[in-house]
Amino acid sequence: MSFTQRLSDLAYATGWRAVRGLPAPVVAALFRGAADLSARRNGPSTQQMRRNYARVVPKAGPAELDELVRAGLRSYARFWQETFRLPGMDHRKIYEKVDEVFVGRPLIEAALDRGKGLVLALPHTGNFDVSGIWLVDQFGPFTTVNERLKPESLYRRFVDYRQSLGFEIVPSEGGAYRLLIERLRANKIVCLVADRDLSRRGIPVTFFGEGTRMPAGPARLAAATGAQLLIVENTFTDDGWGVRVHTPILVHGREDVGVATQRMADGFAADIANNPADWHMMQKLWLADLDEERQKALQESR
Template identity: 35%
Template sequence: MNGFLFAFRASRYLPVSVTRGALWAGTMAQWVRRAKPARRLEENLHRVTGLEGRDLRRLSRAGMASAARYYAEAFELPRMTADVIDARVRMENEAEIREIIREHGRVVIALSHSGNWDLVGAFACRNLGPVVSVAEVLKPREVFEEFVALREGVGMRILGLEGGSTFRELIRIARGDGGLICLLADRDLTGSGIEVDFAGHRAKVAPGPAALAAATDTMLVPVMVRYERLRGKRRRAARSRWGTVLTFGAAVSPADAPGDDRVGHLTRAWVGFMGDAIRRHPQDWHMLQRFGWTE
């Protein structure tokens, strides 16, 4: 059995503290050995911060710890009560998106691989509206199926990334069912990425959020997810030292985009917000894979 799949399933029966400790230790071992995920993370963090040497190593350690925290929370998510989920998540600048959902019944959300997007998906299902998302079809297939079951277990609707058929289904959902259509888009998996200025460097990102917003005349909102330390009453309610902050950027309307470059315009808008947000909170950007830098 795949080691990750074994850990995922074993976590259902282990105390939460044991799962957290094991994931933290394993991730720190990768950092100490400078395994490929740690090296990739440092390369990406160097790009967005300009840090080198000890400062970069210190930041990458915090980044690996943040990634371990994400996986520990993901494994724990099926055990969390609704009250614990609500205690762990805090929103910033949510007034505009609430108004969009109230008026239009749907919104496209562009996310990066930051913080805990699964936890905020569970929170959004309870506090904003139904969530639809797309997941990369991982290998072995059982890992993908476990993640889908995890996310659907907390209320989200998950589609596998299957090319054009997935995009057509998203269009149907946006026009018919509505809700929050949330797409991780900082890492392009389609091979048809759009080149933009990302945190001061040229890179290709996924066209999906902008293309879907343009095709369905739906408002596009970028979101940054990051961690924060918890104290006092909220820490006790969350049963964790860490909480998650869900920060909404300004909404972008396809109607305001030029007709000959609607997807490019919308993409540059959300990337501008996201790049600045990642620069402010680089430790929570879990980009442990090759990123789409073009320079």
């Protein structure tokens, strides 16, 4: 384990131990202050967030982008604040608060009534763990994929965290696709974060007018099983959360995977445009932001 990995593991362990025990107003002030400090420092990740937002709000001037980045960093800080506190919060109260505003439950029920499972696809917006708490309460445990983080102890912390919320977690490597197929054929729900995949396996899409790639997984799973694909929008409100399920997509075979993935990207774009500050994308997403060597490698893989 490298020093950086050890430090990262320690930071997350401290977060889950210490943040949970502090008064909520103190935690909120600390995380908000950290977000504002990141905005002032304007490091590489913050600069990338600004470039990403410039695509979402192309008519925004410098001052508007400054404010959007500040709001985005505060939203991202709130996500981590809630992540560290969720294990100790009252999940029933969270469910009830989300249930008051949840939009799209009939679409979930209709998809499951077909008996072929359901794929929920979502971008990095709001707090998807909170919407997962609602989903578990209403429809039982669902299955999702966690990136195989390093060191292994850090990966286990995230697995333990999400399992404590009632989710079934499978690693991104080692037969995940096969297990997800099994869950769908048993008429279960699979949830996948799916707004970034700059690998050779990603599906080319147009996103806010520019080219990028998104994971093939949601559409491929739907094509292989007959499951319906739905998009989930997660947002923050001043005192809670917003969750909306929409855009039913049926994928008619592997030849339809590309078209379905583009429809998924269009659905993500519409949601992000409505609430750009709640989209926590601080990595390079569009192909134009990659270096020439990486762009060439992706072009050769098509």
